[in-house]
Amino acid sequence: MKIYTRTGDQGTTGLFGGGRVPKTHPRLAAYGTVDELNSVVGLARTLVLDEEIGSRLGALQHDLFALGAHLATPPPVGSRRRPETPELPTSRVAEMERWMDEAEGELPPLREFILPGGCRGAAALHQARTVCRRAERETVALAETEGPQEDVLRYLNRLSDLLFVLARLENARSGTPEVTWRKEPPGSGGARQS
Secondary structure, eight states: OOSOOSTTTTSEEEOTTSOEEETTSHHHHHHHHHHHHHHHHHHHHHHOOOHHHHHHHHHHHHHHHHHHHHHTSOOOBTTBOOOOOOOOOTTHHHHHHHHHHHHHHHSOOOOSOBOSOSSHHHHHHHHHHHHHHHHHHHHHHHHHHHOOOHHHHHHHHHHHHHHHHHHHHHHHHHTOOOOBOOSSOTTOTTOOOO
């Protein structure tokens, strides 16, 4: 099987189950951003030091592949039926909530905004969180034109929260302090420039 097909050279792409749409279509934005998220989670997985976090990220990558397949498949139109797609990992939402509750029992209470960063694994998890939020926004845009995507949105919303908590946990378990946001940047002395 060849990787290149030349069928997208004119700015369109084929959807799972049939039909072609422009590469600017909201469906492509949604599943493309989920694919990007999966890649960033994969990068984070190579950088985290904590084995438990790495294992959970591996499970999430499989979930994201299923979410992407679901988003890449248009609803049935006319005689075109919707093909079989992997089952959406709806049960993972409750599991992610449990993982967050466990982690928060280990973490100091969050009383201030923290800056994304810390150790490499935590920084990558923060980046994954921001891509996840974008995937959520793109899925909302798709839902506005092609119908509700409640299960996908619920999953992505919970996942972005989890990625934030996992970033904090990775920093804590690696002994890397979090940096809190300050209104006055270091070295500014609060002085105004005229």
